[in-house]
Amino acid sequence: MTSSLINRINEASDYVRAKSADRKWRVFIVLGSGLGDLAKQAQNAIKIPYSEIPHFAQSTVAGHSGQFVVGDLFGVPVAMMQGRVHFYEGHPMWQVTLPIRVAQSMGAEMMIVTNAAGGINRQFTVADVMLITDHINFLGLAGNNPLIGPNDDALGPRFPEMTQPYDAEFCNWARQAAKANNVTLREGVYAGVAGPFFESPAELRMLRAMGADAVGMSTVNEVVAARHGKLRVLGFSGITNVARLSADEGPPPTHEEVMEASPKIAPKLSAIVQEVLQQWKLSRS
Numbered sequence: 404m405t406s407s408l409i410n411r412i413n414e415a416s417d418y419v420r421a422k423s424a425d426r427k428w429r430v431f432i433v434l435g436s437g438l439g440d441l442a443k444q445a446q447n448a449i450k451i452p453y454s455e456i457p458h459f460a461q462s463t464v465a466g467h468s469g470q471f472v473v474g475d476l477f478g479v480p481v482a483m484m485q486g487r488v489h490f491y492e493g494h495p496m497w498q499v500t501l502p503i504r505v506a507q508s509m510g511a512e513m514m515i516v517t518n519a520a521g522g523i524n525r526q527f528t529v530a531d532v533m534l535i536t537d538h539i540n541f542l543g544l545a546g547n548n549p550l551i552g553p554n555d556d557a558l559g560p561r562f563p564e565m566t567q568p569y570d571a572e573f574c575n576w577a578r579q580a581a582k583a584n585n586v587t588l589r590e591g592v593y594a595g596v597a598g599p600f601f602e603s604p605a606e607l608r609m610l611r612a613m614g615a616d617a618v619g620m621s622t623v624n625e626v627v628a629a630r631h632g633k634l635r636v637l638g639f640s641g642i643t644n645v646a647r648l649s650a651d652e653g654p655p656p657t658h659e660e661v662m663e664a665s666p667k668i669a670p671k672l673s674a675i676v677q678e679v680l681q682q683w684k685l686s687r688s
């Protein structure tokens with residue numbers, strides 16, 4: 404790297420701050436595959452394309468629009484990533500997680516992270532929403548994570564702990580929010596893999612044996628970066644397809660299938676997020 408990570412974070416944050424008229428927000432929302440429409444519900448929105456923000460990578464994936472949106476969502480000031488970048492696109496981990504570092508440096512206190520995922524748990528069906536209660540960071544454990552390399556103590560400790568990556572109080576708010584909206588909320592462990600291939604049946608059976616309920620190609624390293632800096636996290640997976648535990652279980656998954664399921668998931672997620680944001684507001688007043 405030619406400049407330190409801190410410099411890059413500061414340059415990106417300064418740009419976003421200047422472009423968004425120094426608006427204050429404490430909630431940061433990452434919108435996953437096909438779930439970007441939540442950003443359309445933001446009032447007084449200021450949209451900043453990733454291509455303009457210093458050091459940001461650009462999303463190359465269908466279903467990810469690639470802009471940073473600052474606005475009011477259900478009456479709460481938020482910033483949103485409308486589309487994320489993934490490790491499989493070829494970006495280094497520091498860049499995949501740069502937006503999280505920027506959000507932290509701008510004062511974020513809550514991160515709501517969403518993704519599309521394959522359902523490993525046989526109780527789950529397509530269009531279910533799963534509250535992420537824990538994760539298995541498959542590539543992170545093996546060394547592909549944003550904390551590899553020199554540690555900057557200004558960002559977090561050398562050896563952060565991941566005892567509770569997903570905040571217990573936020574999880575309770577999500578459960579209450581789902582109940583209040585008559586949304587069935589599944590719960591489980593999200594396995595983060597690199598992709599971009601959909602997993603083989605044997606790989607999926609391995610993930611199931613390890614305790615995974617859903618599998619996807621994002622999120623876990625964003626959460627590692629967030630927890631490095633003690634940013635509290637709430638996470639949801641939209642189950643877009645059934646992960647095939649044997650080749651004869653049905654047709655193979657496709658990105659189109661993932662995108663088709665998203666419109667059924669988005670309204671449920673929106674209802675839960677709306678309620679959670681009200682809880683957030685209450686907790687701060």
Ligand code: HPA
Nearest residue numbers: 519520521618619620661
């Ligand atoms: N596997 C990995 N990532 C995914 C899947 C899947 O089945 N569905 C949506 N994202």
